[in-house]
Amino acid sequence: MAKIGSTKFYVAVAVFVIVFLPSFAKYQELRYKNKKLEEEIISLKAETKILAEEKRRLETDITYIEKKARDKIGVVRKGEIVLKEVEKR
Numbered sequence: 001m002a003k004i005g006s007t008k009f010y011v012a013v014a015v016f017v018i019v020f021l022p023s024f025a026k027y028q029e030l031r032y033k034n035k036k037l038e039e040e041i042i043s044l045k046a047e048t049k050i051l052a053e054e055k056r057r058l059e060t061d062i063t064y065i066e067k068k069a070r071d072k073i074g075v076v077r078k079g080e081i082v083l084k085e086v087e088k089r
Helices: 002-060 062-073
Strands: none
Touching (some): 002 062
């Protein structure tokens, strides 16, 4: 009798594992993806904040606009002399 009872137990455990293990694995995968997406959201919010500040400065700060123009496209004022550093070979 004990053998039949233990066999039923093992069959019940096997059925439980077969039925619920794939669901649990999918749940773990979704939790991992959710965590990664939450981290990406936090990163994108920080980037959005930085870009909003840059936009505000570009709309209001003439000195900042001039600095950006000089750095990015090499704008110079009338009468200025541009000096470029040449690397030695």
